[in-house]
Amino acid sequence: RPTEPVFMPKGDKGIVLDVPQNYLTDKYRPQASVLKNRFKETDNTQVAVKGITVPDISALLVLPRRATFSTFVPLHRQLAARLIAIFIGMRNAEDFVSAAAYIRDRVNPGLFVYAFSVAVLHRPDTRDLHLPPLSEMFPDKFVDGGVFVRAREEANVLLDETVRSPIEIPMDYTATNLELEHRLAYFREDLGINLHHWHWHLIYPFEGPREVVAKDRRGELFYYMHQQIIARYDFERMCNKLPRVKRLQNLNDPIEEAYFPKLTSQVASRNWAGRPSGAVLRDVNREADQLKFDIAELQRWRDRIFEAIHKGRIDLPNGTTMALTERDGIDVLGNLIEPSDLSPNRQLYGNMHNLLHVAVSLVHDPDQRHLETFSVMGDSATAMRDPVFYRVHSMVNDIFTEHKNTLPRYTVQQLDFPGVRVVGVSVQTPSAEANVLETFWQKNVVDLSRGMDFNPRGSVLAKFTHLNHRDFQVTVTVENQGQARQALVRLFLAPKFDERGQQWSFVDQRNVFIELDKFIVNLKPKRNVITRESRMSSVTIPFERTFRDLELNRPPTNGSGTVQDEFNFCGCGWPQHMLIPKGSPEGYPSVIFAMVSDYTTDWDQSAANRKPGACWDAASYCGIRDQAYPDRRAMGYPFDRLPRPGVVNTEQFLTPNMIMGDVLIRFRDTVFDPFLPQQQQQPQPQRPQA
Ligand code: CUO
Missing domain, CATH: 1.10.1280.10 (Di-copper center containing domain from catechol oxidase)
Structure with a gap:
């Protein structure tokens, strides 16, 4: 628990408290020594902060402490822009910490967390810090409100966190199937x-x-x-x-x-x-x-x-x-x-x-x-x-x-990759038939304690259920009639039929192609069999990062020491567990689309030299930090425009460097709970090294 308690800047005597009743530290100052001991008992971390000339934040106080903050409201946005500018403008990391310590208990918490997070992600000296997930800072934005009363009860009755059990959140808590x-x-x-x-x-x-x-x-x-x-x-x-x-x-x-x-x-x-x-x-x-x-x-x-x-x-x-x-x-x-x-x-x-x-x-x-x-x-x-x-x-x-729709349509030349033919695409889920993807329910937990105030501290977990799928592998077979060269592979998935069970027109189907992955391969002359793990997807962040604090508290699962290095800082990215739509019990008919195109024209070369640790796992949806968006083609290519004349369905749209294959998405209505002792032995998610 890195940041609490924080202390006032040393030698900082001249602070004018604009809204004294709202400034908690001041309100509780008469009890300072008692509180200090209380925090000491439960939290060993103390962060010393340096004295600074405090920034003028009076304008930020128009947003009351207990108000709800929204970046969509222009006034709130202006306040956020101002606070971001204050944070970004602090000369060094030490001053930034001091300013944050000074501001944290004075301004609206939603405003603070938003502006502080933007600043941490953008300042060169803090960009590699680990931000706690928002779901732990403000769990109330993510889980059923009824859980919090029960969480306080649990924390007050069971002083030892190790004997507290997760509070179950049922799956259907916001409505019934009448809706x-x-x-x-x-x-x-x-x-x-x-x-x-x-x-x-x-x-x-x-x-x-x-x-x-x-x-x-x-x-x-x-x-x-x-x-x-x-x-x-x-x-x-x-x-x-x-x-x-x-x-x-x-x-x-x-x-x-x-x-x-x-x-x-x-x-x-x-x-x-x-x-x-x-x-x-x-x-x-x-x-x-x-x-x-x-x-x-x-x-x-x-x-x-x-x-x-x-x-x-x-x-x-x-x-x-x-x-x-x-x-x-x-x-x-x-x-x-x-x-x-x-x-x-x-x-x-x-x-x-x-x-x-x-x-x-x-x-x-x-x-x-x-x-x-x-x-x-x-x-x-x-x-x-x-x-x-x-x-x-x-x-x-x-x-x-x-x-x-007003833009010129892609010509065959703008789509094709001369000399390269894609002759096969398939998916394989271990121990399932070929071309079947499998989805199921899985339980997970979130720690509510960071977003709540109670004594004694320690974790209080809420357990919820989410969709997940089994890891799979995509195989693309490519004939290269030219020299060895690099190429870019794009993978998309779409429903095979429209709502009426009819064949799609290209104009409609192109809108439901979801990107699965985009990656670079080295093609050797002649036949190439390319395999790609689902966990490498360029649209997702790893499962462990979505649920990272949970994982941090667990023994590492990959046998390589700590899993913390992997988490890095970047939370942007589609969650790996939602990469594949739910499908249906009978197997939902879908198509996987693969396209191989020219790396030298399509890929931003500076992206090839990306720095280690830069945030790039989910580049397709989030870009790469401090770098140009890596794909030089229009985003959504090749599905972003109307088709060339004569193309009615997607089959007709394909050039020799593209292919489609049938895939069934089978949903198994079972719940995997890795927190139950008998299920813990099941294979844990693994992310192959990049
Ligand atoms: Cu409207 Cu992301 O919600 O922009």
Whole structure:
């Protein structure tokens, strides 16, 4: 437990307490010696901090300590940008620690953790630090609120943490199967998926110092990462016999999808609001949040964006225009729609996507008459729990698609790799038939104690159930008619048929291809049999990193000493346990797509010299830190554009360097619990060395 307790900067006499009743250290100062002993008894770590001239944080205190923080609310975002700038501006790591110690107990905790995390990830001197997972700092954003009362009870009664047993969270705690959308709850409420989304927005904040925001192709990645979320959700829905998600088209229509999150904010001591079916978006006017906008404005911004796409140019504030080019148009649009600080014209194209999150999250109290705060859609750590998230992002994706549809179609030359033919693709799960993937339920635990305050300390675990799949291997067979050379392999997976069981058109199927992996291979002349482990996927982070603190407390499983080195710092990445959609008990018919293309044209050569320890496991969805996005092709290639004339289905789209193969995804309705003694002997997840 690295950071507690912290002490005031030495020699720091002149601090003006702006909101004294909110500053905990001051409130408890008369009891200082008692408290110091109390902390000493339970926690041996003490962090000394150096005296500094404290930064002026008075402007940050407009956000009350017990308020809920949202990066989507412009005021909150500005406060976050300010605090990030303070943290990034500290001259060295020591001063940064001092500033953090000074600020931590004064500002809103959500604001603090967000800005502090962004700063840690971006400062050269702290970038390799291990950030605790958000699910342990704010477990209340990830697990059923009812668990916390039981966790306190457990901690108060059982003083010895080793005899505490995990508190079970049932799988179906947010709704019943009367609600069709509940079939997808395991996906939407998955801890790893929500952590990924939080981390993605942490690495790609839309406001803050330029060096933090202006990353290579960030607008395009905003498009692609969220496009893949929708593709994955649609695939998952189809496995559950539900149609693909309907985009939120008319913003005045009642929202059919209800959601009651069952989360309780420990900071605000409030339940996160639910939304009944039929809710209608209303104009927002909340003085305390300095938030005022009309739904008609969102509509207008969207219309203007569509107009710009049809014209192929956007209007700039100085009266000139900027072309939406084949190469960069998508990146510009990403920054314009989200929008980020890089939006070329915020005045005209507004704040569409972010304020749509806000409008949906405040649908229950748009003018604050009930003193309610926003719901899950207002926080990137919780937004993906709500079915409406996918309708909103489907609509956003539709705008990007409109632009992509205006681009020249890929010619055969832009797709093919002369001299290279892919002649086979297959998957193999150990001890299953060929071309069968297997999914099942698995139990896991999260430690709630870091996010709660009780005495004595020590872990209190909550046990929950998530989807997982058995590791598998993909084999791609390639005929190389030329010299030895390097090549890039792209793997995607899609449902084989549409919702009616019919063959897809390419135009539709291309939207449900989920990326599985992308990797470099050395091709020798003639026949090459390439095998690739599922755990190496370029879209995922290892299972152990999603659940790292749990693993840290366990004996290492890979026989190589500590597993800590592997965790590094980077939490961005699709969770490995959700790489494969659930499938169905009878075996869900799917297709695996493999494409081999030219490494020299498609791969950014600087990415070849990536530094060890750089965050690259999930490069496809998260990029590589401090480096250009490694794939030089448009994100989503080769499925991001309309097909060349004459191509109706995906078979016809294939060039000789591509192939598709049938795969069944078989779901076994059994629960693997590695915490039960008799199951511990089952093979533990292993990650092959890169
Ligand atoms: Cu990630 Cu809307 O951008 O949630």
